[in-house]
Amino acid sequence: MKSFKHLAMSAMVGSALLLGACGANGGAEGNGEQLSGTVKVDGSSTVAPIAEAINEEYAGVQPDVKVSIGVSGSGGGFEKFIAGETDLSNASRPIKDEEKTSLEEAGIDFTEFKVANDGLSVVVNKENDWVEEMTMEDLRKLWLEDGKTKKWSDINPEWPDEEVKFYSPGTDSGTYDFFHEEVLEEKDMVRQNIQLSEDDNVLVTGVTGDKNAIGFFGYAHYLANKDQLKVVKIDGVEPTNETVESGDYPLSRPLFVYAKNESMKNNEAAYDYMKYTLENAGEMAEAVGYVSLQEDQYKEALETLEGLKK
Template sequence: MKNWKFKMASTILGSTLLLAACGSTDEGGETEENGSSTASEVEGSVIGDGSSTVAPIMEGIVEEYAGAQPGVQVTVGVSGTGGGFEKFIEGETDFSNASRPIKEEEAAALEEAGIDYTEILLAYDGLSVVVSQENDFVEDLTVEDLKKLWVEDGTTKMWSDINPEWPEEEVVFYAPGTASGTYDYFNEVILEDEDIVSSATLSEDDNTLVQGIQSDPNAIGFFGYAYFVANKDTLKVVTIDGIEPNDETIESGEYSPLSRPLFTYAKNSSMSDNEAAYDFMQYTIENAGEMAQAVGYVALPEEEYENGLADLEALK
């Protein structure tokens, strides 16, 4: 897409993205220049919410979609994966972005509410562990090191506890909030459901985490790969068991256990009854791979997007 290599600043996205379409679109049913099959003009509104990790992808797509369909207003909140599912269950949104698969209890709540949904894959992410560029001693950590650092055990965590050659300085922790799918994922694969260190600063806003880590050489945190890419001049990514997150290691799964898929969940009734919601979701699937690459994530194999389009088509 012609404008997708937009600048990713350290403040990638605020608490709510509201972009009303303000461009122009081709008439007469012609294919758009970006390759989307969105052709005729559509009017209406679409509402989504959810993951801050997925937000950079969705921000770019909404911006481009605004030029393709000026009659559609798309509003996307960023209240975290869990917060997004809460609104989805309440029937407040047409789609819900997630950085983890839906939980059994969330699926059960949707069933009880009479809301059918379709899971759509968008991209791959490598949950990135980062420190400040001013930190000149941490280069690599093992999964065991991460657990020792991040699990609450009643002690004051010092860098020298991990490596006696490192400074005897207290570790400062930054982590996504408990409503975040990133928190859930880290909890599952690193903490193994034990309590996170009590001194950690938790926030649903990844930019708050970025800013805190940037300014403190003793800080450590984690979030989606795109937020590291957007701030790599002031942050340093830590390799995990010698593996650095990048396009190849994330897609192959070599960056284990911190590689993961990113999703959006579409409400079936919105896709069948709301032309604007269907059109926006079609546009999203068709362009998610290119946007994912543009903002710092990893595109899926093309067949996965074709599967997503087929699933969407079945809801029409």
């Protein structure tokens, strides 16, 4: 993620900072109180651009609070959350029942906060002049493992008789989980001609470097690289802010931050950072390419967070 943050996202983060300078607020800095301490965050690479943009600005108002943001995927983040290594866990999918059970066994109470919406984006190479849109059934047929090497002509006989190269987030990624559940209906993903990576930069590079490539990742990562990639309409709908917010885009999904209740109650820095996140997530999400929630949803989340302090 480092190269993505410093290269592809630099302009977006700059926009986020400008927005924040004009109107961001919240947390202890609102009353002039300066805090110190550490906040440990890990999880989804999809949520990371929002977290990093917020952290850039938060560091300016609370310079003595050290926030570390790891990017080991939603599943990897939950593993650290369960092990008690983190205060917050970013996720691009809801927590699984088995993860809830593990947290309960570890004696860790948590609260789920929705922070933005995303539209998982399916992309192909810019030189691909045959794919404009696919149905969910087309995607399923293309990505399902059937023991054969997949060719474009398997989906449409008018498409090239060329082998497809696949690029997918790794199995620790919530994006992988979402695709596995929503598109593949929890059946096995294709195993031939595929590269999996938790680093979205690797996926972008792979798709841009091969005319026969196809991949998928979060909407913000597509927007940051849209000059190099071609997005595929799904069931006739292109991912946009409007179609993601309305849910008309078939691969729309929520993004989450999971907070350890104990940290919210006993770690003032962690509570303040989470409060700041909820108060500014809408602006930051839009600035880095995602879709904000409705204002009342953030207000309700802040009330929930405040209740954890009592």
